[in-house]
Amino acid sequence: xxxxxxxxxxxxxxLSLASPAGAQQDTLAKVKDSGVLTIxxxxxxxxxxxINKNNEWVGFSIDLVEMLVKPEVxxxxxxxxxxxxxxxxxxxxxxxxxxxxxxxxxxxxxxTPQRREAVDFSLTFFYTGAQFLVxxxxxxxxxxxxxxxxxAAQQGSTNAxxxxxxxxxxxxxxxxDQPAAxxxxxxxxxxxxxxxxIQLYGLKAKAPKPDEWDVVGDFYSEEPYGMAMRKGDxxxxxxxxxxxxxxxxxxxxxxxxxxxxxxxxxxxxxxTPQVKAYLLKQIxx
Amino acid sequence: MNYQFKWSVLWSGQSGVWLLQGLITTxxxxxxxxxxxxxxxxxxxALRTVxxxxxxxxxxxxxxxxxxxxxxxxxxxxxxxxxxxxxxxxQDWIFNHSAEFWAGMFALxxxxxxxxxxxxxxxxxxxxxxxxxxxxxxxxxTFQAYRLVIVPIALRLIVPPATNDSLNLLKNSSVALTxxxxxxxFQTRQIETYTAKAIEAxxxxxxxxxVLCVGIAAxxxxxxxxxxxxxxxxxxx
Numbered sequence: 001x002x003x004x005x006x007x008x009x010x011x012x013x014x015l016s017l018a019s020p021a022g023a024q025q026d027t028l029a030k031v032k033d034s035g036v037l038t039i040x041x042x043x044x045x046x047x048x049x050x051i052n053k054n055n056e057w058v059g060f061s062i063d064l065v066e067m068l069v070k071p072e073v074x075x076x077x078x079x080x081x082x083x084x085x086x087x088x089x090x091x092x093x094x095x096x097x098x099x100x101x102x103x104x105x106x107x108x109x110x111x112t113p114q115r116r117e118a119v120d121f122s123l124t125f126f127y128t129g130a131q132f133l134v135x136x137x138x139x140x141x142x143x144x145x146x147x148x149x150x151x152a153a154q155q156g157s158t159n160a161x162x163x164x165x166x167x168x169x170x171x172x173x174x175x176x177d178q179p180a181a182x183x184x185x186x187x188x189x190x191x192x193x194x195x196x197x198i199q200l201y202g203l204k205a206k207a208p209k210p211d212e213w214d215v216v217g218d219f220y221s222e223e224p225y226g227m228a229m230r231k232g233d234x235x236x237x238x239x240x241x242x243x244x245x246x247x248x249x250x251x252x253x254x255x256x257x258x259x260x261x262x263x264x265x266x267x268x269x270x271x272t273p274q275v276k277a278y279l280l281k282q283i284x285x
Numbered sequence: 286m287n288y289q290f291k292w293s294v295l296w297s298g299q300s301g302v303w304l305l306q307g308l309i310t311t312x313x314x315x316x317x318x319x320x321x322x323x324x325x326x327x328x329x330x331a332l333r334t335v336x337x338x339x340x341x342x343x344x345x346x347x348x349x350x351x352x353x354x355x356x357x358x359x360x361x362x363x364x365x366x367x368x369x370x371x372x373x374x375x376q377d378w379i380f381n382h383s384a385e386f387w388a389g390m391f392a393l394x395x396x397x398x399x400x401x402x403x404x405x406x407x408x409x410x411x412x413x414x415x416x417x418x419x420x421x422x423x424x425x426x427t428f429q430a431y432r433l434v435i436v437p438i439a440l441r442l443i444v445p446p447a448t449n450d451s452l453n454l455l456k457n458s459s460v461a462l463t464x465x466x467x468x469x470x471f472q473t474r475q476i477e478t479y480t481a482k483a484i485e486a487x488x489x490x491x492x493x494x495x496v497l498c499v500g501i502a503a504x505x506x507x508x509x510x511x512x513x514x515x516x517x518x519x520x521x522x
């Protein structure tokens with residue numbers, strides 16, 4: 001038995017040491033070789049990235065990559081490239097990035113100091129905060145009403161972490177993706193579902209009967225969204241940031257925003273002056 | 286890519302407690318599901334070989350229906366599909382009393398029961414027919430023959446494949462994280478979320494599963510030796 005254990009430990013160590021070896025350091029070189037920029041994005045997070053009624057994989061985050069980041073990366077590698085999409089969820093996105101399966105996470109990922117130890121983030125491209133989706137008339141009005149309530153959150157999300165640490169009186173149920181969490185809310189397995197406010201508005205709009213649902217509560221967290229990439233790849237980060245920066249400067253970013261969040265967009269969500277100032281401050285304006 | 290290993294994430298902060306909690310949940314859900322699977326497996330495995338047509342048909346239906354649908358679907362079925370059939374008050378009560386754990390346990394137990402059933406049936410079919418006839422000749426009823434002779438012998442014959450499937454059951458318990466059961470795999474992901482150290486967290490999970498499974502296999506190997514029926518199993522070497 002003792003000998004078996006040491007074998008087990010040795011195999012585990014060998015596996016873990018072997019995986020990062022031979023990894024590529026330079027994303028731009030990789031993109032240049034393959035002609036493909038692979039992004040990890042969501043399938044059920046309207047309007048950032050989701051499968052629409054016509055079965056197309058679209059969204060605000062995807063458009064930002066296609067229209068702002070892609071031209072800049074093409075300039076950097078000196079040839080036309082294709083953008084390929086892979087599904088990534090909060091628990092899988094950092095491993096997908098570290099294992100080189102994807103080059104850029106462009107979905108709904110919040111830029112946090114902790115994550116910055118593992119990945120690099122682009123400029124912030126959206127700003128929101130955590131709120132609650134509840135059935136109309138629910139006693140839950142804010143983060144202070146959670147005692148004894150069953151609260152769904154996404155596994156690996158910043159919201160789940162805050163609730164676990166600061167509001168242990170809630171019964172936290174963590175689901176791997178948004179559709180499962182929302183299904184649990186629809187059926188009453190949970191009393192509320194918490195996520196970034198904008199995503200909850202997205203869900204509400206897509207619900208069978210949108211009028212039955214309310215998004216409630218002040219932001220109990222700050223969620224600046226960024227695109228994530230492998231750590232220490234300065235050249236690639238410069239290209240991604242340049243793409244977003246050009247978008248902010250030329251106004252192209254705000255046009256894309258308008259198509260998704262404007263009055264005729266997928267999810268009307270006017271940009272507040274504070275958010276606009278926050279975004280522009282990043283480029284020194 | 287320059288990956289910086291930091292194994293200390295596994296014992297700093299709450300990681301240790303989480304891994305332990307995850308381990309306990311995994312063992313609990315697997316043990317309960319195993320008991321359910323064994324009971325359903327023995328019952329339906331035996332029924333598939335009895336001389337009554339209706340009983341055979343029922344057992345066959347159970348096996349084919351439950352083993353041929355993916356486990357993930359069963360998880361969703363027991364968690365999302367079954368509760369709406371119950372009265373609202375009952376629903377609220379079970380949702381407040383770890384519905385996800387019980388749904389996961391049922392999904393795992395019923396699914397593996399169907400697989401266990403086939404193993405038991407194989408064990409029963411490998412017993413010479415004369416054994417059953419001898420039991421009847423002793424004046425036992427069919428039920429007594431199964432309870433006292435056939436099933437006990439079959440159980441002693443099927444230890445290796447049953448061990449195999451029991452280990453599968455243990456590992457399949459990780460599917461329950463899709464319905465928010467905080468078992469071992471869930472907790473390793475949790476550590477990864479907090480520390481962004483995926484390789485360390487996954488290695489910890491892998492080693493724990495391995496140790497658990499190797500331990501069970503070792504115990505079952507002893508059980509197998511202890512209960513082998515001399516003369517019925519051809520021993521190699």
